[in-house]
Amino acid sequence: MGVLGGFGPELFDKAFDNARVAAERVTFPVRLAEKDAIQASFTSPNQIDPFTVPLADKLAFMQAMDAKLNQPGVFQRICQLTFTRKQIVFMDSEGSEIEKTIVEVFPSIQVAGLDAQGQMHSRTYQPPRMGDTRGWETLDMEVFSENAERIVREMNEVLAADDCPKDVRSVILLPGIMFLQTHETIGHALELDRILGYELAFAGGSFVRLSDFGALRYGSEKLTARADATIPNSPGSFGYDDDGIPAQNNLLIDKGLLVGAITGRQMVEEANARANKVIFDGSSGANRATSFYRVPIERMTNINIDPGDDGTLDDIVSHTERGIILDGDKSWSIGSNREQFHFATDIGWLVEDGQVTRVVKNSTYQGETVPFYNSLSAVGDASTWEVQYTPNCGKGQPNQIMQLGHGVPVCRFDNVRIGE
Amino acid sequence: MKDQILHTLQDLRAYALQKGVEASFFYHEEDSYLMRFANSAISLNTNERLIRLEITAHKDRQRASYELITALDKLDEMQRGVDIAAEMVQHAQPLSYQPTIPVYTESFSDESAYDPALATLSNEERLAFFNRVAAGLETDAIQLSGIFSCGANILAQINTRSEHTQYFKTSDAQITIVLSHTALKWEVSAEQSAQQKADLNPDVLRRDLVFLVEHYQHDTPQQLPLGTYDIVFGPSAIADLLDFMGFIGYNGGLMKRGFSFLNEDQVGQRVLSSKFTLTDDPTRRETFPFQRDMMGIARQPFPVFANGVFEGFVWSQDEADEFGAQPTGHTVMHNSIVMQGGDVAASTLQELVAMPRENDVLYIPYLHYMNVVNPSKGLITGSSRFGALLLKKDGSVVVPYNVRLTQSLLDIFGDKVAWLSQAQVVVNASSSYGARNPRAIIVPALLQVNGLEISHSNPSY
Numbered sequence: 001m002g003v004l005g006g007f008g009p010e011l012f013d014k015a016f017d018n019a020r021v022a023a024e025r026v027t028f029p030v031r032l033a034e035k036d037a038i039q040a041s042f043t044s045p046n047q048i049d050p051f052t053v054p055l056a057d058k059l060a061f062m063q064a065m066d067a068k069l070n071q072p073g074v075f076q077r078i079c080q081l082t083f084t085r086k087q088i089v090f091m092d093s094e095g096s097e098i099e100k101t102i103v104e105v106f107p108s109i110q111v112a113g114l115d116a117q118g119q120m121h122s123r124t125y126q127p128p129r130m131g132d133t134r135g136w137e138t139l140d141m142e143v144f145s146e147n148a149e150r151i152v153r154e155m156n157e158v159l160a161a162d163d164c165p166k167d168v169r170s171v172i173l174l175p176g177i178m179f180l181q182t183h184e185t186i187g188h189a190l191e192l193d194r195i196l197g198y199e200l201a202f203a204g205g206s207f208v209r210l211s212d213f214g215a216l217r218y219g220s221e222k223l224t225a226r227a228d229a230t231i232p233n234s235p236g237s238f239g240y241d242d243d244g245i246p247a248q249n250n251l252l253i254d255k256g257l258l259v260g261a262i263t264g265r266q267m268v269e270e271a272n273a274r275a276n277k278v279i280f281d282g283s284s285g286a287n288r289a290t291s292f293y294r295v296p297i298e299r300m301t302n303i304n305i306d307p308g309d310d311g312t313l314d315d316i317v318s319h320t321e322r323g324i325i326l327d328g329d330k331s332w333s334i335g336s337n338r339e340q341f342h343f344a345t346d347i348g349w350l351v352e353d354g355q356v357t358r359v360v361k362n363s364t365y366q367g368e369t370v371p372f373y374n375s376l377s378a379v380g381d382a383s384t385w386e387v388q389y390t391p392n393c394g395k396g397q398p399n400q401i402m403q404l405g406h407g408v409p410v411c412r413f414d415n416v417r418i419g420e
Numbered sequence: 421m422k423d424q425i426l427h428t429l430q431d432l433r434a435y436a437l438q439k440g441v442e443a444s445f446f447y448h449e450e451d452s453y454l455m456r457f458a459n460s461a462i463s464l465n466t467n468e469r470l471i472r473l474e475i476t477a478h479k480d481r482q483r484a485s486y487e488l489i490t491a492l493d494k495l496d497e498m499q500r501g502v503d504i505a506a507e508m509v510q511h512a513q514p515l516s517y518q519p520t521i522p523v524y525t526e527s528f529s530d531e532s533a534y535d536p537a538l539a540t541l542s543n544e545e546r547l548a549f550f551n552r553v554a555a556g557l558e559t560d561a562i563q564l565s566g567i568f569s570c571g572a573n574i575l576a577q578i579n580t581r582s583e584h585t586q587y588f589k590t591s592d593a594q595i596t597i598v599l600s601h602t603a604l605k606w607e608v609s610a611e612q613s614a615q616q617k618a619d620l621n622p623d624v625l626r627r628d629l630v631f632l633v634e635h636y637q638h639d640t641p642q643q644l645p646l647g648t649y650d651i652v653f654g655p656s657a658i659a660d661l662l663d664f665m666g667f668i669g670y671n672g673g674l675m676k677r678g679f680s681f682l683n684e685d686q687v688g689q690r691v692l693s694s695k696f697t698l699t700d701d702p703t704r705r706e707t708f709p710f711q712r713d714m715m716g717i718a719r720q721p722f723p724v725f726a727n728g729v730f731e732g733f734v735w736s737q738d739e740a741d742e743f744g745a746q747p748t749g750h751t752v753m754h755n756s757i758v759m760q761g762g763d764v765a766a767s768t769l770q771e772l773v774a775m776p777r778e779n780d781v782l783y784i785p786y787l788h789y790m791n792v793v794n795p796s797k798g799l800i801t802g803s804s805r806f807g808a809l810l811l812k813k814d815g816s817v818v819v820p821y822n823v824r825l826t827q828s829l830l831d832i833f834g835d836k837v838a839w840l841s842q843a844q845v846v847v848n849a850s851s852s853y854g855a856r857n858p859r860a861i862i863v864p865a866l867l868q869v870n871g872l873e874i875s876h877s878n879p880s881y
Contacts, residue, residue, distance in 0.1 A: 014467060021543035022455075022462040027563075059511045066513075076677060112677070119796035120678030198458040200565040200598050200607060204788065204805075207605075207880075293468050333791040333801045335822060337605060340876055342801045342824060344793045362794055366824070366876060397567055398454055398468070398852040420826055420875050 028273070032265040033282050035245055037095030042239025044102045045232050046135030050083040051103070053136050064141060065109055068148035073156040074111045075120070081139075082106040082391065084403070088242070096244035104134055104235050104403060106391045109144065111152055115159040121361055123151040123158070123346050124328060128175065128386035129233040129405065138233075154347055157359040164348050164363040166419035170323035170377070171365050172316060172412045177345050178305070179388035179406035180329045185369045186218075186225050187303040187406075188395075189338035190252055190260070192267040194298075196274070202397050204336030207369065208258065210275040216258040219373030222308055225253040227262055229285060229301035234387050234405030236302035238288070243296060245285035252303070256374070262286045264298050290400035297396050302387070304407035308379025313410050316378045323351035324418055326363055342366040348418075365418045372413055380410035422529075422574075425449070426585050428492055429578040432475075435499050436580050441506040444521065444579035446474040446714075450856035451539065452571035455546045457597075460564045465543065467571075472855055473498055477505035481515045484508035517742045522715040524577075524584035530711050531589040535616035539572035539591035546570070552622040553597050553610070557633055565598040566609075573856050575753075577714060586716065590708045591615065592858030594848040597625055598806070599633055605881035606641070606819070608632035608807035609786065611656060613848030613860045615706050631770055632807040639819040644782070644810065644877045650838070650870045651825075652772060652811075654785030659847035659861040660802070661787070662698070662757055665829050668795040670724050670732075672748075673739030681798030681830060682730060690728045692830070693837035697760035698725040700734065700750070701862075706846045707756035708858040713737075717749040724757075754849075754859035762840025767865035773811055781868070782820070783809040798829035801875075824876035832869055841865040 050058075062079045069077040088100040112122035125147040131138060173181060193199060194206045208216070229237050229247035240246055243265045252260045261280065263271075264287030268280035287296035310316055317325065328346025335341065348363030349356045387407040394401055429445050436443040449471045456464040474487045475498075486505040490497050546568040554564045570593035577586040593614035600607035610625040653661070667674070674680050682691065700722040702709035712718055715737045723731040732748075734755070740747040766772050772783065790802030803824045810818040841864040848860045 017543060018465040018467065021547055022465040024547060025457070025460065025462045027459055027461040055508065055511050059513070063513065114678045117796065118678055118683070119794070196459070197563065197565065197600065197602065198463055200458065200600050201456065201567050201596055205600075205605065205607075293470070295464060295466070331791045331793050331801075333789045333803070333824075335803045335824075335878065336607075336788045336805045337881065339880070340803070340824065340878060342791075342793075342826065342876070364793060368876075368879075394853065397456055397569075398452075398466075399854075401853075 028270050030266055031269040033268045035094070035243070035265065035283065038240065038244055038246070039097045040240065041099045044104070045133040046103050047133050048136035049103055050105050050136040051085055061139060061141070065144050065148065068145050069109060069111050069152060071152045073113045073159060074152060075114050076112040078110040080108045090240070090242060090244055092244060098240045098244055100239055102238055105136060105138055106389060107139060109148060109151070111155050113155050113159050115361070121155060121158045121346070123155040125151050126388065128388055132232045134233055158347050158361045161359040161361045164324070164360040164419040168415055168417055170320050170412055170414045171416045171418065172320065172323055172325040172351070172410060174325065174327040174410055175384070175386040175388055175408050176327040177329055177343065178408040178411050180332055181343065182225070182303055182305055182406050182408055183300070183390060183393070184332060184334045185338055185341055186252065187262070187300040189369065190262050191298040192261045192263040192271055195261065196267060196271060199396070203395060204338070207337040207339040210271055210279060212258050213261070213279050214257070214259060217256050217374065218253045218258045218370060219256045220376040221255045222376050222379045223253055223256050223373055224251070224306040226251050226304050226306065227260070227284060227286065227301045228304050228407070231302055231387065231407065234302045235389055235391070235403035236300060236405040241285045241287045241296070242289045243283060243287045245283045245287070247301070248285045250284050260284070262298050262300060264296065267298060288402055290402055294398065294400050297400065299395065299402045300393065300404045302405040302407060305379070305409060305411065307382040307385045307409045309381060310378040311381055312383050313380060316380060316410060316412050317351055317356060318354040319378070320351045320412065321353060323412070324363065325349040325351060325356065326365065338369060340366070340368045363418065364420055365416050366420060367416055372416070375414045375416070376411060377414045378412035384410040422587060424492055425574065425576050426587065428495065429576060429585060430583070431495060432498055432502065433578050433580055433583070436502050439502065439506065441502060442478040442521070442580050443502060443505065444476045444478070445577065447576040448472045448855050449574040450571055452569070452856050453541070455543070455568040457550060457564050457566045460558050473501065475501045475505045477509035478519070478521055479509045481518055482509050482512040483515065483519060484512045519741050520715070520737050521579055521581050523581045524586060524716045525582070527584040528712050528716070529587040533590040533615055533705050533708055534572065535591045537617040538570060538593055538614055541570050541593070541617070549595070549620065549622050550597065553626045553629065554599070557599055557629060561602050562599055562633065562637070563602055565600060566596045567594070569594045569852070571856060573858055586712060588710065590858055592708055592850065593620065594850050595625070597629065599629055601636070606636045607805070608636055611848065613706065613846045615708060628769055635809060635817055636807070636819055639817065641819045641821055641881070642810070643879050644820045644823055644874060646874055646877055648871045648873050649782040650779050650868060651782045651784055651872050652866050652868045654783065655845040655847045655863050655865055656786045657784050658759065658863040658867050659849055660790055661829065661832060662759060662861055662863065663849060664790060664792065664800050665833070666755065666757065668792055668798060669829065670734055672733035672735040672745055673743065675733055676743045679795045681796060681828070686730045687732050689730060691730045692725055692728040692833045693835055694728040695762055695837050695840055696725050696728050696833050699723050699758050700755045701758045702756045704756055704758055704862060706862060707758070707860045709756040710752045713749045713751040715747065715751045717747065719749040722748060753857050758862040759864060761842045761844050761864040764839045764841050764866070767841045767843035772866055773817060777811065777813050780813050781811040783811060787825070793826060799826065800829060801826040821878040821880060823874045823878065825872060826875040827872055831872065836869045836871050838868040838870050840867050
């Protein structure tokens, strides 16, 4: 419950009344998984706190970014620098006292243009996390310059391109769309509160059942996914969750086999009780709240796909007979149990006999989650792996916005429907 | 409370004037109550009373905003916000157009859509509503989920151009009830919107849920073959489709940016079915309407489509300033969209099932996670959810697994429209993202569109 203007007796009276009536409908009494009492602090790694940088310097940086985008063919350009600082003090009656200061920088640039039919097409660059810090020092004008030139060129190629054909092909997902594929069909699908039915009033459930852990072949043997809240440079790393559980690095999918979920203290107890066996050995440290007036719920940390041994992007392309390379998150729509999906991307490059042939516009692909991941036929090496961030993942009623990350390589999936 | 809010805004205006700052103030206060159900329990019972203040500083073509969560007795904190916005605007890059700052010529107050009895429903009343709807429908396998959200919303405005204020106060409730099978994973739902307490009617929700549970519990579900279907959309699906039309259709600014399936040459032309009439009607109190927009323009019913003829784009002040258009009174947090009904008497699911039909008809009450695939073509995609039924031409009813539609709004509301219900239904379209913003869309209870293609069909729930 959130009430402005201090902590008066009225606040506690209302909270008590809310709890009193809620107690009239209880089907599984709340129990919390055991944890250690922790006294600790966490500060996200920063060399330069962006909040100490003068506003004039920030605007000068953005104007320099913007100047790089002001090129022929560009109808609209957007430069964005978002800075956030969260100061969280967590205390509980179990003896934990944790103080966190989390500072983030979220930059992006976007260009849009109109094609001959008046249709708008855009291209976006959101730099992957580089280095081991998250502060102002991560903003590299050289990187923006290179990528500004690239996205303007690619957007102009899209403006002149034909539509993506309706076909069945291999799709090669670059990190700029693979992160969202991972987010929507591995991340959300493996949130334990969704699996247990706590999001059915709105966001939906999950095709995953408790009996699937240790049994479901979620993907091919090339698929290893993990929830890793320990990588230093991503917003999905926060030291301790809002239950006071230390950050962890847990396998979710091990060589294709489903082995783990995104969990908090309450849900693991309920899941184990419902399954009548221990599936989850304690919380995975993934309960977070968007603000002081919302309750913590299961949120993704950094939901990552491990790099594979299929080489570089060029290597994967050279071993693809009929495919399409896709990048950019233009549109996404996912089934209520995360069982199927439809994505549209900013750009596509057709691949024929191991060669990139031409750019296409209005690219889309769709599939069913489990067959799709079981068609994973190539996973790029570490050179293709990038940590992409998500600054605005929405979940819950009332809604909560959360920041997180996805470390993903280039991935190829076979026999996928495109162009619909 | 109202006097205190307006006095605070007057004080902030005086402070800005004293500092030589051109500023606008947008005050938002919500008193929100949310009872959330899951697994047949109350999984969350919470209330939030929050005040947000957005301060916008203006300097010719420069503009900067600062927003804070605050309290009415924290005038110092709000004044610091004015100072921050004033500092920010010095650095803002000038807009390519001259933004308009309204001059309110009189103070305006509207509390006509506020019912204190609804805004302050007790915990017991909300729980009793749910218990009545779900009585006898829950089992060990069939579990109750949903929300009962209600509350009050206050918006108030002032700026340094005049001493006059605008003040809006509304009450609202949004109810969603879901019954789902824990093992089989099917789910059915019913929804209700209320602007006043008298709008609440648990028996209507119960009627629909009883019917759907009966079929979902006992019928064998089927995977539908891909292909074209005659589809009847229910109220939630229609409202969601219309929401997207407001986004990628008749919004003037987005049209100018190439993000619309309509263009200026189509004004006055028949673009959609002659059965399709759409109006932004702020006289309908069920839509939590704005009688005036944020610029102080008095709002009147605004025809968007009349019998399929496109009547014109809506323009907010800022987009009108940018593109040299005339504002149409649409600088509002939400419109009051009303889709006119048709000539078919059937208005409930039961009546639809009882209708004679020459072909199989797929009933889709709800579209989940809709998104835009290609705005220029009006192409959207989404999946059926919450109680779809295949009504066979022989009169039997089949429960289908969910399907995906990837279709153009030009087709859905175009010449493929077969019929619409006479009766209209209010669909609450509020979301719980950010500040409370109660809004509702009025739609025909049912809409049949023939020959729409299903692009994906689930093999299970």
